[in-house]
Amino acid sequence: MSRVGGFVHDISVVAALSDEPSNIRLLSDRSLYILQNLSLEDITFLSRYGEILSGGFYLPVVSGSPEEGDVVDAVNIIRRDLNSMSIEELLECICSTNQALVAQGAVVGQAVGDIASDGVVEVGEGQQFPDQESYFDGKCNVSNAIFDTILGMVNWLDDNDADLEAGLFGGVTSGLLVGARLSGPLGWAWAVVSSFIAGVAGYILKLVVDFPDLSAALVDTQDECVLGLFNASNAITARDSFIGAVEAGTPTITSVESGLLGMLLVSDMINNLFAPRDDIVNYVSPSPVDCGSALLQVWPFVASGEGWTFRDDSDGTYSASGAHVPAREAWEITIVGVGGFPTNPGKAKGTIYIDGLSIAVGVGSSVQLDFGPIGDSVTSSKHIKVIFSDASEIEVSVPGFGSGVLVLSITESKTIAEIECWVQRSWTTAFNTTVDFLEVRVVGT
Numbered sequence: 001m002s003r004v005g006g007f008v009h010d011i012s013v014v015a016a017l018s019d020e021p022s023n024i025r026l027l028s029d030r031s032l033y034i035l036q037n038l039s040l041e042d043i044t045f046l047s048r049y050g051e052i053l054s055g056g057f058y059l060p061v062v063s064g065s066p067e068e069g070d071v072v073d074a075v076n077i078i079r080r081d082l083n084s085m086s087i088e089e090l091l092e093c094i095c096s097t098n099q100a101l102v103a104q105g106a107v108v109g110q111a112v113g114d115i116a117s118d119g120v121v122e123v124g125e126g127q128q129f130p131d132q133e134s135y136f137d138g139k140c141n142v143s144n145a146i147f148d149t150i151l152g153m154v155n156w157l158d159d160n161d162a163d164l165e166a167g168l169f170g171g172v173t174s175g176l177l178v179g180a181r182l183s184g185p186l187g188w189a190w191a192v193v194s195s196f197i198a199g200v201a202g203y204i205l206k207l208v209v210d211f212p213d214l215s216a217a218l219v220d221t222q223d224e225c226v227l228g229l230f231n232a233s234n235a236i237t238a239r240d241s242f243i244g245a246v247e248a249g250t251p252t253i254t255s256v257e258s259g260l261l262g263m264l265l266v267s268d269m270i271n272n273l274f275a276p277r278d279d280i281v282n283y284v285s286p287s288p289v290d291c292g293s294a295l296l297q298v299w300p301f302v303a304s305g306e307g308w309t310f311r312d313d314s315d316g317t318y319s320a321s322g323a324h325v326p327a328r329e330a331w332e333i334t335i336v337g338v339g340g341f342p343t344n345p346g347k348a349k350g351t352i353y354i355d356g357l358s359i360a361v362g363v364g365s366s367v368q369l370d371f372g373p374i375g376d377s378v379t380s381s382k383h384i385k386v387i388f389s390d391a392s393e394i395e396v397s398v399p400g401f402g403s404g405v406l407v408l409s410i411t412e413s414k415t416i417a418e419i420e421c422w423v424q425r426s427w428t429t430a431f432n433t434t435v436d437f438l439e440v441r442v443v444g445t
Contacts, residue, residue, distance in 0.1 A: 008058050011049045015070040019077050032082070039082050043075055117271040119234035124373065124403035128275070132370040132405050132438070136230075138281035140291035142272045143229035145283040146242075149184030150264050151218045156183055157204070158211035165205065172201040185283050189269035200263055207256050214246075214257045221249035224364060226289035227445040231366030233396055233407040235270040241364040241409065245445070297359055297442040302329045308352045308440075313422065316346015330372065330436035333423050335380070339430040351422035352437060358389070358415055364445040365410040369421050372436035374401040380425040380435065384408040387418040416442065 042048070049071050050060040061067040121135060129135040156179040157164070164175045176197050180187040190196050203209075218225065228241030243261050247253060272280050299306040303326060310322035310331070318337040325332045335348035367384055374380050384406055385395040396408040419442075423435050 007048070008052065008060075009049045009074075010052050011061055011067045011070060012051065014049065014074050015067070019073070036082050039075075039079050043078055044071075046071060049074075117235040117267070117274045119232070119237075119274050119407065120398055120400065120404070121274050122400060122402040122404045127402070132403075135405060136291070136368075138276055139273055140226075140230055140289075141283045141285075142276045142280050143226045143291065144285035144288050145185045145280050146229055146265075146269060146272070147218075147222060147226050147289075148285055148287075149186040149189075149269070150242075150261070151215065151222075152183035153179055153187070153190075153264060154211055154215045154218060157209070158215055161204070161209075161211060172205060173197045176201055185280060186269050186272065189266055189272075190264070196263070196266055200260070203260060203263060207259075209256055209260055210254065213251045214253055214260070216251055217246050217249040217253050217257075220251075221245045222287075223289050223294075224248070224445050227291060227294050227443070228364035229270075229273060230291045230294075231364055231407065231409055231443055231445065232273060233366070233409040235267055235273070237409045237411075238270045238273055239265045244363060291443070294444045295441060296361070296365075296444045297357075299354070299440045300329070301331055301437070301439060302326075305331060305352075306354075308354045311351045311353060313349040313351045313424075314347060315349075317344060318346045318348035318426070320348050320350030322350050322352060325436075328436055330438045332434050332436055334432070334434045335423060335425055336432045337425065337427055337430060339428055341426040341428050345426070347424050347426045348431075349422055349424035351420055353418060353420040355387075355418040357417055357419065359442055360413075360415050361410045361442065362413045362445050363411060366443050367408045367410070367416075367419060368439075368441045368443060369406040370438040370440075371404060371406065371423075372438060373403050374423075374435050375433035376431060377401045378425070378427065378431065378433070380423050380433075382406050382435075383420075383422050383424070385420040386410070386416055387420070389415040389417045 046063060046068065047060045049067070050058040052058050061071055121129075123129045123132055123135050129138065160175065160179065164172055177191060180190040180197075190200075224245035225242050228245050229238050232238030232241055239262065242265060243258055246261060247258055299308065301308075301324060305324035308324075308331065310333075312320045312322075314320050314335075317340075318335070320333065320335045322331055322333045324330075331352050333350035333352070335350050337346075337348045338344065367386055369382065369384050371382050379399050379401050381397045381399050382404075383395060383397040385393060386408060387393050392414070394408065394411070396406065398404065398406045419440065421437055421440060425431065
């Protein structure tokens with residue numbers, strides 16, 4: 001045991017730190033010369049490494065001990081970092097990082113600079129997800145991935161804001177590319193949008209962003225943020241729900257911080273909620289929010305119609321019928337038409353509904369419908385309508401003929417009194433076909 005005389009490197013910290021060259025500093029020739037000289041001799045002394053004890057004492061690393069290998073590795077890393085990278089190599093590294101991020105964003109059909117998704121998701125044979133359950137499991141993983149990436153970027157900016165503005169990363173935009181790479185599993189989504197890096201760079205240089213407050217507000221509202229994303233029916237709703245959740249948290253963030261969140265939530269990132277990359281689907285958060293824990297009510301239609309009622313809302317010469325079919329664990333809706341649209345106006349509309357409810361929901365909650373394919377593979381729209389206790393209503397629909405999921409996002413804190421789900425069609429030729437409604441859920445935040 002020795003008494004510390006000068007600086008001693010804590011060997012446990014040295015061994016635990018990453019050897020990846022992810023920190024960038026621009027040094028003067030004078031500073032680099034001194035550090036390079038130190039790397040040749042001084043850092044090799046084993047006695048400068050050890051287990052730090054109390055009272056100003058430490059246990060130094062000795063030759064032949066297991067810790068000697070950690071010292072040798074550290075020396076080699078320091079010499080590599082201080083002696084082998086010129087400014088040209090640094091810039092090349094930054095450029096390569098940017099290209100790699102763009103390449104990541106382009107794999108698995110990921111478009112660059114995507115428009116906001118309308119939230120249409122099809123499941124079943126030949127689709128990315130074989131069934132509704134696997135889709136929602138993946139959507140929960142993506143929701144956690146988006147939150148972790150946003151929080152990671154805010155924390156990186158908090159840690160590096162001063163150095164970023166001082167130019168120690170070779171420029172603000174170069175620094176932001178580094179931050180994107182380190183922030184989380186969806187950091188590539190920022191690099192693929194040409195205007196994003198420049199926009200954020202100008203934003204944080206011109207305005208005062210309280211990164212500690214924004215980080216604290218994100219941590220405070222993690223559940224609400226993740227579930228707001230999970231419950232979103234489209235990309236725009238997802239963005240609004242995330243920002244609204246953070247704005248309702250503690251500490252209160254300013255419009256500047258809200259604006260930054262809006263910039264970070266690019267469509268290329270949020271669209272993964274509805275058409276995710278395979279690696280993001282399987283992302284495991286170090287601190288995940290369990291989306292299933294927010295389930296307020298579920299009607300699986302396994303053994304019965306679960307208290308729902310069928311109603312024929314057709315008009316003109318069209319008609320509809322419906323019944324619960326235990327063998328298929330679903331409500332089977334049949335729609336019939338003689339065709340002739342538009343000279344023969346009207347529609348076939350088969351509705352199942354349940355009333356007498358009293359389910360309190362908040363902003364960012366949702367009502368979800370799982371449905372099967374249309375029997376004749378002709379486009380027919382599926383709908384959800386929620387009627388609240390104050391008689392106000394909201395509705396959402398999706399076209400298509402395959403299996404899928406329909407999500408109605410709740411935008412106000414209210415009480416659900418009734419839910420209606422229906423399929424409808426008007427067509428030029430005669431039809432008689434069916435669709436199964438498999439499950440309805442209400443998910444909170």
